[in-house]
Amino acid sequence: MASQRGEGETTATPLEPADRERARAIPEAAVARLAVYLRVLSGMADQGVTAVSSEELSQAAGVNAAKLRKDLSYIGSYGTRGVGYDVEVLVSHIERILGLTRNHSVAVVGIGNLGHALANYGGFPGRGFPVTALFDVDADLIGVPVGGIPVNHIDEITAVCLEREVSIGVIATPPPAAQSVCDRLVSAGVQCILNFAPVVLQVPDNVEVRKVDLAVEMQILSFHVARRADEAASVSNGNNGLGVDGMVIRP
Amino acid sequence: MASQRGEGETTATPLEPADRERARAIPEAAVARLAVYLRVLSGMADQGVTAVSSEELSQAAGVNAAKLRKDLSYIGSYGTRGVGYDVEVLVSHIERILGLTRNHSVAVVGIGNLGHALANYGGFPGRGFPVTALFDVDADLIGVPVGGIPVNHIDEITAVCLEREVSIGVIATPPPAAQSVCDRLVSAGVQCILNFAPVVLQVPDNVEVRKVDLAVEMQILSFHVARRADEAASVSNGNNGLGVDGMVIRP
């Protein structure tokens, strides 16, 4: 059953039983890719494209075509064999599965360098993630509007989060404060947390945490540089596996 | 630590053939975790801890102990049975495998909200990733120092990157500019790119790209909220506006 998009229903669109079972079975990795497909498809829709094949879409999303079709199959069969997919239809179904038919209010905690950038960022509201609350401990910041939202004191976190129905908490405080901020978000009823502080957060089972760790990203890149440089070196000097277990000999 | 130039100084240890083969075999997922272990271990070292067991370390890093040991086994056998691992030894071996014995200069392109935050961030230099170059197109920004580094015009990217031996390029421009910026970084010889713009970059095989996509992260969280809300609804069998735990689901 093909539904239309952008329906301003007040109640969150419930998934049908069949969809619900499917949603439970979607691999985490596929969910991440579905979000990417959604963005590509939205871009296509904006440019007036109405139909797309798995080959075209997979190219635009940078993945294998078979993988894309399998990912889409997790949410149902909405393509037409011999033709491809209707862009609008696909967009609306991915949105539904990802729970984007409902708005998700976001609270940012820690309005420093990163917090300011996040609060000022215009890309979230347009995608259904309005930033509706900001928190910090710094007295100089309290009451100051950032990106149009005044900063609240962290002590008000429970009241404000409940009042504004915050469903996603973003942690952008220094590492030592992160766990305590996390605990406060959790007791304020926030069940989803995006953590920028380089610490491992402890949370109850019913809370979902995702972390963005730039230092780790850089170190992974570093690993690949090193590996590459090393491969190049081994090609140029043809050194084989002799001299095991020795200290490094330098000329 | 380590000199700017990657010649085999005392600290910039080249990998031995045995290690090189190992490095090639380390699963990507394990590399990411090694970076996490490294941070945890560094923190322990700072607090004067000299030895640690796989159990303790795995707890602190938030992973399974067996997985941790397997990850460490990819880089060699540096533990002592019955005792555990020497923190310093482990740190130095992980650093070596990740290529952190050498400094990696970072260039940030697009000094807007996010670019400012990155340029001002003090956490990178301390970990061997000094930000040494900033680029933008905005005439008002050129020459202005951000985080101590003056902003250069994007047209100078090749000359500046070569001169300062930039090995990692960070893209923080608006999406439409990202691919062109990426191409310019690549022709400037940069082989590692960290991309914050929500676009799929096309690069040659010898260039490594990692992307940080906040919208995707939020949508993954959204998916889990939806799934959870839905489970709750199916349990309470006949949605009355209340979910589990007394959490109110928006009417």
Added chain:
DNA sequence: TACCGCTTGTGAACGCATGCACAAAGTCGG
């Protein structure tokens, strides 16, 4: 209507990552 060419959807094979369980290898107390 019947055929043809194209694209989807998916069963099955494969490969990678995770977790278990235990022998090997070390320490420490007696």
Added chain:
DNA sequence: CCGACTTTGTGCATGCGTTCACAAGCGGTA
């Protein structure tokens, strides 16, 4: 010096995710 205890390192089984390959299904065409 020995034996008990602790913790590592890893072979193996299991499960998840990716890729392949092709039958099924649809639109267009004669």
